[in-house]
Amino acid sequence: MTPDSHDLLNACAGRLPELQSRRLMLYAGANLPSSAAVNAYSPALSAYPAMGPPFFKEQPETDLVSELEMRASHTAMRLFNAAWAEVRLPSCTLANLAIYHAFCRPGDRILAPAAEHGGHLSQRRAGTPQLAGLQVEDLPFDTADCQLDTTRTVELIESTKPKLVVLGRSVMLKADDIAPVVRAAKAAGAKTLFDASHVLGLIAGGVYPNPFDTGVDLISSSTYKTLPGRPQGLVLGRSAQDGQTLRGMLDARMLANYDAGRLPSLLLTLEEALADGGVYASAIVSNSAALHGALKAAGLPVIGAEAGETHTHQLLLPLAADVDPRDTMLALQTHGILIGTCVDPSRPGHSALRLGTQFITRQGMGTGKMQEVAQLLAQVLRRAPCGRLCVDPGVKPARMRESVERLVQQVKNGY
Secondary structure (H helix, E strand, C coil): CCCCHHHHHHHHHCHHHHHHHHCEECECCCCCCCHHHHHCCCHHHHCCCCCCCCCCCCCCCCHHHHHHHHHHHHHHHHHHCCCEEECCCCCHHHHHHHHHHHHCCCCCEEEECCHHHCCCCCCCCCCHHHHHCCEEEECCEECCCCEECHHHHHHHHHHHCCCEEEECCCCCCCCCCCHHHHHHHHHCCCEEEEECCCCHHHHHCCCCCCHHHHCCCEEEEECCCCCCCCCCEEEEECCHHHHHHHHHHHHHHHCCCCCHHHHHHHHHHHHHHHHHCCHHHHHHHHHHHHHHHHHHHCCCCCECCCCCCCCCCEEEEEECCCCCHHHHHHHHHHCCEECEEEECCCCCCCEEEEEECHHHHHHCCCHHHHHHHHHHHHHHEEECCCCCEEECCCCCHHHHHHHHHHHHHHHHCCC
């Protein structure tokens, strides 16, 4: 029977308690904003447009929106050591599109991550760059280390002279060595863009290298993964002129209106990250390292940063070649375990489960709970003859859901 509006609204109201109390959330692209940030959303600020630069807008009584734009921008600048910040865009995909239009022309060549290496649709060939008429060439990738191939990328920049080099991916297990790439791009007259959507909170917390320290020109990001905010886009830059270029294009061609009601929430999330001092980010990478070790100890094949390397929030569990990734995700869902899937960048044509530790860390799970998380996964997953993983059809979902709820309730109750 199709649910009516009342049923749907009730389901929406119960969604957060369900996620916090009855699910093991290991999806790498989700997080929990603070209650203060959630409650700060202001519908009144979305009542009508606030078009144009701060304090020079086309509508009356928009000074409050202007103040919020300025405060959120300045807080982001402090947090990420940026010369400017653009806080009005609704998503990183649209932020990347805006950057393409502001700094490139149709027919320009850009270098960006390939889909099979974890490149996002807003970066790769047959994706968002096509909307700007750009020619995309894949960045070289080291499948053995699951990292950008720095040497070959430098050679490609020198030989092709691109307009823009796009760094960062949706599958990021450890930091790439981007300094030589940035130097080569500058020498070739190309700008560099680092898409930090997945690691923005880790950069804010000082546990992932800030791309600006290597000379990157632009950082784009979403705000709801390792930075625990409401969804929107963020662009940061090193050059004041680049900020003027982007904002001029946005005001003239892209932002007739936007949801200004998000600004108070974004401001609080950024201020909370400043005040946190890296505690949350450090806990994320500690949990990733602990979960990596626990998964190995449980006999599961796992791909992630190794000893001596800095973890992110992500780990991969490679799937068997004959297993449908979506079916695997839905099967885990019936067990109360929420994990997304992705390409396996270490083996072209294969898929993996992509685990993220940022949500469970936000819930309060520490390294001591990672062994229990690994044991739950080891109970529901089994090795196929090829050595890769699939869901064990013999495990009863009801029993697994009980185990999942027991674990998350323990965390909720502080033990």
